[in-house]
Amino acid sequence: xxxxxxxxxxxxxxxxNARAYALDGGGTVLDRRETSLGIRNVADGRFAExxxxxxxxWRTPGPVPVLMxxxxxxxxxxxxxxxxxxPADPVAVAQGLGxxxxxxxxxxxxxxxxxxxxxxxxxxxxxxxxxxxxxxxSGAGDAVICLPGTHSKWVDMSGGALVRFxxxxxxxxxxxxxxxxxLGALMPATTxxxxxxxxxxxxxxxRSGDTGGLLHHLFSVRADGLFDVVPADGLADYxxxxxxxxxxxxxxxxxxxxxxxxxxxxxxxxxxxxxxxEMLGLSMQAVDAERATIAGLTAIRRLAADPA
Amino acid sequence: xxxxxxxxxxxxxxxxNARAYALDGGGTVLDRRETSLGIRNVADGRFAExxxxxxxxWRTPGPVPVLMxxxxxxxxxxxxxxxxxxPADPVAVAQGLGxxxxxxxxxxxxxxxxxxxxxxxxxxxxxxxxxxxxxxxSGAGDAVICLPGTHSKWVDMSGGALVRFxxxxxxxxxxxxxxxxxLGALMPATTxxxxxxxxxxxxxxxRSGDTGGLLHHLFSVRADGLFDVVPADGLADYxxxxxxxxxxxxxxxxxxxxxxxxxxxxxxxxxxxxxxxEMLGLSMQAVDAERATIAGLTAIRRLAADPA
Numbered sequence: 001x002x003x004x005x006x007x008x009x010x011x012x013x014x015x016x017n018a019r020a021y022a023l024d025g026g027g028t029v030l031d032r033r034e035t036s037l038g039i040r041n042v043a044d045g046r047f048a049e050x051x052x053x054x055x056x057x058w059r060t061p062g063p064v065p066v067l068m069x070x071x072x073x074x075x076x077x078x079x080x081x082x083x084x085x086x087p088a089d090p091v092a093v094a095q096g097l098g099x100x101x102x103x104x105x106x107x108x109x110x111x112x113x114x115x116x117x118x119x120x121x122x123x124x125x126x127x128x129x130x131x132x133x134x135x136x137x138s139g140a141g142d143a144v145i146c147l148p149g150t151h152s153k154w155v156d157m158s159g160g161a162l163v164r165f166x167x168x169x170x171x172x173x174x175x176x177x178x179x180x181x182x183l184g185a186l187m188p189a190t191t192x193x194x195x196x197x198x199x200x201x202x203x204x205x206x207r208s209g210d211t212g213g214l215l216h217h218l219f220s221v222r223a224d225g226l227f228d229v230v231p232a233d234g235l236a237d238y239x240x241x242x243x244x245x246x247x248x249x250x251x252x253x254x255x256x257x258x259x260x261x262x263x264x265x266x267x268x269x270x271x272x273x274x275x276x277x278e279m280l281g282l283s284m285q286a287v288d289a290e291r292a293t294i295a296g297l298t299a300i301r302r303l304a305a306d307p308a
Numbered sequence: 309x310x311x312x313x314x315x316x317x318x319x320x321x322x323x324x325n326a327r328a329y330a331l332d333g334g335g336t337v338l339d340r341r342e343t344s345l346g347i348r349n350v351a352d353g354r355f356a357e358x359x360x361x362x363x364x365x366w367r368t369p370g371p372v373p374v375l376m377x378x379x380x381x382x383x384x385x386x387x388x389x390x391x392x393x394x395p396a397d398p399v400a401v402a403q404g405l406g407x408x409x410x411x412x413x414x415x416x417x418x419x420x421x422x423x424x425x426x427x428x429x430x431x432x433x434x435x436x437x438x439x440x441x442x443x444x445x446s447g448a449g450d451a452v453i454c455l456p457g458t459h460s461k462w463v464d465m466s467g468g469a470l471v472r473f474x475x476x477x478x479x480x481x482x483x484x485x486x487x488x489x490x491l492g493a494l495m496p497a498t499t500x501x502x503x504x505x506x507x508x509x510x511x512x513x514x515r516s517g518d519t520g521g522l523l524h525h526l527f528s529v530r531a532d533g534l535f536d537v538v539p540a541d542g543l544a545d546y547x548x549x550x551x552x553x554x555x556x557x558x559x560x561x562x563x564x565x566x567x568x569x570x571x572x573x574x575x576x577x578x579x580x581x582x583x584x585x586e587m588l589g590l591s592m593q594a595v596d597a598e599r600a601t602i603a604g605l606t607a608i609r610r611l612a613a614d615p616a
Contacts, residue, residue, distance in 0.1 A: 113535075120515070121531040151527060167531070168523035172489045180488040181480045207428070213558030214522045215476035215551065219459060223429040223475070227421075243523065250521030 004030055006064050009055050010297040012290075013072035014126060015040050018050070021294055022058045029294065031058065039077050047078035048102070063104035067297045067304075070126035073098065073108040083113035083123060089161035090132045090296075094303035109300060112162055122167050126293075127153045127264075131162055133296030134262050134287040144257035146284075147264045148244075148273050150175075154251040166254060168247045174240060177218060183239060186225040191233040195241075195272045197279075200234025204241020205276045208249060217242045240272060248276050260285040264292050314338055314372050317363050318605040320598075321380035322434060323348050326358070329602050330366045337602065339366065347385050355386035356410070371412035375605045375612075378434035381406065381416040391421035391431060397469035398440045398604075402611035417608060420470055430475050434601075435461045435572075439470055441604030442570045442595040452565035454592075455572045456552075456581050458483075462559040474562060476555045482548060485526060491547060494533040499541040503549075503580045505587075508542025512549020513584045516557060525550045548580060556584045568593040572600050 006022045013019075016038035022031040037050045058064060073081035081098035096110040111125035127147050134145055135157050145155040150171035156164040178184045195201040207217050221239045224230040230238045252261075260283040263273050270286055277284045312332045320327045324346040330339040345358045366372060381389035389406035404418035419433035435455050442453055443465050453463040458479035464472040486492045503509040515525050529547045532538040538546045560569075568591040571581050578594055585592040 114531075116535070119518070120528050121535045121537055122527070123531050123534060152523075166520050166524050167527040168521070169485075169489065169491075169526045170523050173485070173523060173526065176484040176488045177477075177481070180484045181477065210427070211558070211562045212474050213476070213554055215460075215478050215481060215555050216474050216558065216562075218477045218481065219430070219475040220428050223422075223431050226431060227424070227429045229429055246521055247523050250519070250524065254519045254524075 004028075005061075006030055006058050008298065008301060009058055009064055009066040010294050011055065011066060011068040011072075012070050012126060012129075012293045013068050013077070014038050014070040018054055018072075019290070019293075020055050020058075021290075022055075023294065023298070027294070027298055039071050039074070045078075047072070051078075051103070051106075063106075065105040065301065066103075067097070067107055067109065067301050069109045069129040069293070069297060073111060074125055077108075079108055081108050081110040083111045085115035086112060086165070087158075087161040087163040088112045088128065089159075090299050090303055093128065093132070094300045097300075097304055107304075109297075112165075114165070122165060124153055124165060124167070127155070127165075128162055129296035129300065130264050130289060130292040131155050131157060131296070132160075132299055133292035133294065134264050135160065136295050136299060137287060137292060138262055138285065143259070143262050144255045145262045145264060146248075146251070146273065147289075148269050149265070152247055154255050156255055166251065168251065170243050170247045174243050177221075178236060178239060183218065183221045183235070186222065186232055187235045188233055191236055193268065194234070194237055195268070195275045197275070199237055199241075200230050201237040201241040201272060201275065202279060203230060203234075204238040204243075205245035205279050206241075207238075208242050208245025214242070214246050217246070241276070244272055244276050245280075248273070248280055248282070252280065252282055257282070259283065262287050264289050266290070312336075312338055313369075314366050316606065316609060317366055317372055317374040318602050319363065319374060319376040319380070320378050320434060320437075320601045321376050321385070322346050322378040326362055326380075327598070327601075328363050328366075329598075330363075331602065331606070335602070335606055347379050347382070353386075355380070359386075359411070359414075373413040373609065374411075375405070375415055375417065375609050377417045377437040377601070377605060381419060382433055385416075387416055389416050389418040391419040393423035394420060394473070395466075395469040395471040396420045396436065397467075398607050398611055401436065401440070402608045405608075405612055415612070417605075420473075422473070430473060432461055432473060432475070435463070435473075436470055437604035437608065438572050438597060438600040439463050439465060439604070440468075440607055441600035441602065442572050443468065444603050444607060445595060445600065446570055446593065451567070451570050452563045453570045453572060454556075454559070454581065455597075456577050457573070460555055462563050464563055474559065476559065478551050478555045482551050485529075486544060486547060491526065491529045491543070494530065494540055495543045496541055499544055501576065502542070502545055503576070503583045505583070507545055507549075508538050509545040509549040509580060509583065510587060511538060511542075512546040512551075513553035513556075513587050514549075515546075516550050516553025522550070522554050525554070549584070552580055552584050553588075556581070556588055556590070560588065560590055565590070567591065570595050572597050574598070
């Protein structure tokens with residue numbers, strides 16, 4: 001256990017994983033915990049038990065305040081919280097917290113949606129917190145933010161508020177096409193992923209700009225693989241480049257960033273996006289996803305405690 | 309057994325199914341047989357047995373000539389035949405037939421590919437026969453042909469030859485996203501498919517013309533479903549409309565048809581394409597896939613028997 005007292009616990013509780021951070025009064029991370037207790041992996045609604053496993057040992061001295069974001073607030077989660085309409089700012093989010101019955105000082109942030117009356121709807125849970133945190137970390141009031149992932153989000157932030165966003169199924173389409181279509185048949189079981197200039201990933205990003213559209217480019221993973229235009233051990237990277245290339249081209253057209261896009265993430269996925277951004281002549285600034293989550297939840301807690 | 313003598317047997321042998329047609333000297337179909345003996349369902353390379361099951365009873369009087377097209381000529385099939393480079397005409401295909409060892413009067417047509425040196429490669433097996441047949445049936449020498457399916461093909465025919473084509477993974481993307489992504493979660497087990505004006509299919513075709521690209525439009529199957537913008541029992545049709553809408557828009561841009569597109573198929577899939585074509589202001593003419601296959605194989609056989 002850490003020496004300094006834990007004053008706040010920030011939790012990012014998603015579909016697959018749950019991550020918790022124990023913070024002191026100055027916002028320093030004293031301890032962290034990551035588990036596979038995502039909501040999909042919690043049986044029979046036993047969230048109280050999972051919560052105890054996740055943060056119980058940090059709360060033995062007393063009910064340290066906990067603020068949680070992500071799918072834990074969905075209908076399939078512990079307590080369903082509302083979707084706030086865009087535009088949404090941290091004050092609105094702080095006012096929309098949902099308390100968890102039977103737990104002292106434990107709350108879940110609401111999600112954010114495009115409002116009724118929009119041509120189409122869209123939803124997020126958890127990314128809104130990262131957007132507020134990333135914007136604060138960048139020191140700007142306006143930005144376009146990209147959050148790569150299973151369901152990648154691009155977000156328009158203006159005057160500190162989340163005004164508009166769009167989701168792309170990039171990560172999930174990659175898994176579905178690799179694991180459940182003919183495209184996986186030519187891919188070896190293990191490869192050395194690469195996303196540098198000259199890699200098959202880069203070939204895929206280029207391919208995404210050709211005529212014919214995504215459904216056609218996807219088939220070139222098979223056809224170019226059959227004729228060794230792309231080597232077998234590069235086919236997964238090629239598929240990744242085609243998909244990420246399509247997302248970044250389309251979203252850049254939709255959001256028209258006039259400065260560096262804040263890319264919230266970490267590790268190799270951010271590196272892939274950085275490579276695609278560079279190839280497409282777009283400017284980006286990487287923001288660590290964990291730090292953005294902590295900054296966002298901390299800011300929301302501050303506003304909830306002191307709504308002035 | 310039919311009364312008139314069988315003079316020719318045409319076989320469309322694909323991945324999932326095998327279809328065989330017994331024809332008299334005038335090209336009339338005397339008998340037909342459809343089985344699930346696609347090459348994927350033939351264990352341990354026992355193609356000779358499957359062939360006997362499929363057409364054996366038609367060949368008891370003697371070794372009636374058989375011509376086969378489709379994946380039976382692939383590396384995973386019975387005898388691998390070459391891919392002919394585009395442009396390819398029926399004469400070239402007739403000269404490239406592969407005989408089946410141990411079988412009298414049984415041959416398999418070659419596939420067709422975009423040649424080495426093309427920016428990207430593409431391949432077909434079986435559709436080339438349908439294209440030659442559809443063109444002959446239409447009475448034209450030039451046409452753009454669309455063959456909807458798991459791997460939809462759009463083909464440029466000029467002077468009777470197949471000069472260029474592109475494959476889109478429309479059907480396979482539909483299955484992968486419905487069965488192996490979050491998009492299926494909101495879809496009821498049974499629905500009443502619809503593709504008329506005003507249906508969710510039509511909403512999907514419209515959606516495919518919005519900004520944001522296919523990866524974004526796919527997510528609207530979830531988001532618009534969550535908020536009942538699209539009813540649950542229309543979500544599969546909505547997904548279908550988004551995918552077919554993307555294919556048709558992109559391929560029409562790539563192939564720039566200046567007359568009616570020949571759509572080779574049948575049943576509800578052709579009806580979906582007809583609906584999308586109408587919504588997008590494109591002209592089409594439906595061609596029955598079975599008749600196109602028979603016409604194509606008959607023409608190739610005639611050229612092989614009489615190469616003058």
